[in-house]
Amino acid sequence: MEKSVLLWIDMKASRSEEGVSILFEKYFVVRMIGADQAAMLTPSDITPSAICFDYDFPDKYGLDLLRSTRMNFPTLPVLLLTEQHSEALAIWALRMRVWDFLVKPLNAAQTEQEIHQLKNQIDTHEHWETTPFNGSNVPPIPEEARFINNGTQEERSLAPAVSYIQQHLTEKISEEQMACLCRMRPFQFSRSFRKICGITFQEFVQRTRIEEAMRLLQNPNMTVLDIALSVGFRDQSYFTRVFKKHIGMAPTAYRDSRIIGETIHSSEHETLDMFGTH
Structure with missing residues (x-):
């Protein structure tokens, strides 16, 4: 049986994971194109059976391109x-009716099952869901991708570091490690990070940890020590000092203020409901 065509759009900034497409070649003829070619595609140009967007750390431009492709080819499965x-990116993909969302490095056995299901759907001539997107119901790009602003090369080059920081707060994160991840020299990385973010790398890491701690403090079942460990602090007293420096109060005081605020807010709503006010 003749293989179906899978249009593979390479959106990676780095050359990592070069062999991923091999997993698909058992079932598909994989045709590789780059972002520039993908941006010019129209429904009259190609007749693939499915489209795959291959990112490392997607920026706003890359997700905009997937979104426009999904709208131009509504009956084709998009991976x-x-x-x-x-989680935000996975939810966005779901709302865009992406056929599958796969995180690398791929598990070969699990991925082959997904590919086999896709191939069966194509072979039985089942079209993917046609979603009538318009200006009012197109899901907005996740905020974490919008960090890249207008998508200049310098901004895109920092995306791997920002994503890594957000996903590895419990670990020790060094500037040298992130410079290597972004394929920069440490001095170049430090200068670019401050230019784009407006703060130093270490300040960004600390601020990100405190913001996550503020979110976790809304969970009354977590102790302050648990939260400190969850965001990368090994010493509770040091965590408390840093938190107070950024927020102006200790973690326990912040938690109490949130509880009091929510109680007052809830009571106000109950009072309004009693009088039939909405």
Whole structure:
């Protein structure tokens, strides 16, 4: 039986994971194109059976391209491959009716099952769901991708570091390690990071940890020590000092203020409901 054509759009900034497409070649004829070619595609140009977007850490431009492709080819299954472990990105893909969202490095056995299901769907001539997107119901790009702003090369080059920080807060994160991940020299990385983010790398890491701690403090079942460990602090007293420096109060005081605020807010709503006010 003749193989179906899978259009493979290479959106990677780096050359990592070069062999991923091999997993698909058992079932498909894989045709590789780059972002520039993909941006010019129209329905009259190609007749693939499915489209795969292969990212490392997708930026706003890359996700905009997937979104426009999904709208131009509404009956074709679109796959999204990425190295980014992101709940927000996975939810966005679901809302865009992406056929499958796969996180690299891929599990070969599990991926082959997914590919086999896709091939069966194509062979039985079942079209993927046609979703009538318009300006009002197209899902917005996740905020974490919008960090890349207008997608300049310098901004895109920092995306792997920002994503890594967000996903590995419990670990020790060094500037040298992130410079290597972004394929930069440490001095170049440090200068670019401050230019793009407006703060130093270490300040960004610390701020990200405190923001996550603020979110976790809303969970009354987690102790302050648990939260400190969850965001990468090994010493509770040091965590408390850093938190107070950024927020202006200790973690326990912040938690108490949130509980009091929510209680007052809830009571106000109950009072309004009693009088039939909405």
